[in-house]
Amino acid sequence: MQTHKAKRVEITIEKIMERRLTEALQSADVTGYSVLPVRGGSGRSGSWSREGQISRGSGMVQVICIIRPDRLDALLEAAFEVVESHIGVVTVTDCEVLRAERF
Amino acid sequence: MLQLAADNLLSPIVLSFVLGLFAALARSDLSVPEAAAKALSLYLLFAIGFKGGVAVSDHGIDAKLGAALLAGVVLSFALPLVAFGYLRAISGMNRTDAAAVAGHYGSISIVTFVAGSSVLSDAGIVAEGYMVAVAAAMEAPAILSALWLVSRGSAGGQRMNAELWHEILLNGSIVLLLGSFAIGWITGAEGLAKIESFIVSPFQGVLCIFLLDMGLIAGRGLREGSKVLDAGAIGFGLTMPLAGAAAGLGMGLLLGLSTGGVMLLMVLSASASYIAVPAAMRVALPEANPSIYLTLSLAVTFPFNLTVGIPLYLAAAQWATGG
Numbered sequence: 001m002q003t004h005k006a007k008r009v010e011i012t013i014e015k016i017m018e019r020r021l022t023e024a025l026q027s028a029d030v031t032g033y034s035v036l037p038v039r040g041g042s043g044r045s046g047s048w049s050r051e052g053q054i055s056r057g058s059g060m061v062q063v064i065c066i067i068r069p070d071r072l073d074a075l076l077e078a079a080f081e082v083v084e085s086h087i088g089v090v091t092v093t094d095c096e097v098l099r100a101e102r103f
Numbered sequence: 104m105l106q107l108a109a110d111n112l113l114s115p116i117v118l119s120f121v122l123g124l125f126a127a128l129a130r131s132d133l134s135v136p137e138a139a140a141k142a143l144s145l146y147l148l149f150a151i152g153f154k155g156g157v158a159v160s161d162h163g164i165d166a167k168l169g170a171a172l173l174a175g176v177v178l179s180f181a182l183p184l185v186a187f188g189y190l191r192a193i194s195g196m197n198r199t200d201a202a203a204v205a206g207h208y209g210s211i212s213i214v215t216f217v218a219g220s221s222v223l224s225d226a227g228i229v230a231e232g233y234m235v236a237v238a239a240a241m242e243a244p245a246i247l248s249a250l251w252l253v254s255r256g257s258a259g260g261q262r263m264n265a266e267l268w269h270e271i272l273l274n275g276s277i278v279l280l281l282g283s284f285a286i287g288w289i290t291g292a293e294g295l296a297k298i299e300s301f302i303v304s305p306f307q308g309v310l311c312i313f314l315l316d317m318g319l320i321a322g323r324g325l326r327e328g329s330k331v332l333d334a335g336a337i338g339f340g341l342t343m344p345l346a347g348a349a350a351g352l353g354m355g356l357l358l359g360l361s362t363g364g365v366m367l368l369m370v371l372s373a374s375a376s377y378i379a380v381p382a383a384m385r386v387a388l389p390e391a392n393p394s395i396y397l398t399l400s401l402a403v404t405f406p407f408n409l410t411v412g413i414p415l416y417l418a419a420a421q422w423a424t425g426g
Binding site: 014016017020047048049058059085086087 | 134137266323327381382385386389390393397
């Protein structure tokens with residue numbers, strides 16, 4: 001089956017920053033993304049879990065975008081403005097998709 | 104006083120908190136799912152707001168309402184300044200972290216307020232219903248003080264923007280608390296009679312489960328966060344509530360509040376936020392370490408207020424007002 005090269009960008013960021021990030025992506029014409037909850041983890045500030053979290057300042061989400069390679073820089077610039085000073089991880093990996101026109 | 108303290112320590116809500124604390128420290132797998140914790144907090148906010156509104160509807164508004172709101176705002180602005188100076192003096196904390204912590208101690212913990220109201224109710228003492236509105240008014244000003252503290256001499260004013268203002272003033276807790284207060288005020292005793300079986304009778308039981316969860320969170324915080332706190336910071340977390348309560352006592356007496364009102368203003372001034380302010384700090388002050396302010400607020404000050412502080416503040420309020 002014919003596949004097409006694409007980039008998968010995963011941005012793990014604080015839940016409180018989710019809306020700011022997705023709005024920045026939208027403004028960079030990145031309209032396709034998925035937001036997943038992160039159950040827990042550990043980082044420079046210690047370990048944490050979603051269970052029982054009542055503070056709006058706690059918790060992380062992962063925003064996943066799959067885009068054409070030529071649109072990667074615009075996405076990263078938009079994302080970087082939001083995540084620059086915040087806790088989070090941005091990764092970019094190569095992937096392949098079946099229907100290129102959707103990206 | 105000792106009897107009051109003993110009664111408080113052996114109450115179901117405090118023992119539920121202790122159970123959660125123990126379970127977390129013993130690394131039990133006991134947990135309250137995030138969605139359940141959120142539902143419990145929605146229930147408590149709705150119930151406390153509604154009952155406050157009904158109390159105002161029953162007793163009417165007096166001239167003290169505006170003065171009490173203003174006093175709450177002044178306390179919320181001023182307490183971070185005291186907390187910042189005190190914390191910097193007794194611990195080695197840097198300016199940014201100290202300002203973030205200070206912001207938490209000017210704002211309030213609504214769960215501590217709920218627990219204080221519950222103790223008042225058990226003692227048969229009535230407080231001004233509008234203290235719920237005072238609680239809401241005290242949430243935000245401390246955030247501004249914290250940001251001012253960290254940005255003195257720099258371009259820190261840029262940390263505040265319209266989006267952050269929106270989040271601070273219209274966060275879900277504030278909207279629900281003030282909204283349910285308005286519903287209670289509008290519908291009054293008749294409205295309460297219709298939903299009494301939902302918001303009055305189960306209240307203590309729901310509070311117990313919520314405090315069980317708070318105990319778990321505090322225990323986890325102690326386990327993980329104790330590494331980031333020095334002795335000075337822990338001392339601050341245990342003594343700053345007393346300074347806040349003293350300020351609340353003075354302000355309550357100045358306003359001529361009832362014994363219950365004075366006690367609740369002390370509780371509000373002594374408590375530290377762990378819902379609204381951490382969120383604002385993550386957005387506006389991301390360089391501050393969240394482990395420090397969350398651990399101090401949740402794992403040090405909240406347990407102190409729940410176990411020792413609340414009976415102490417009630418005794419002081421009774422002594423000062425002759426109530």
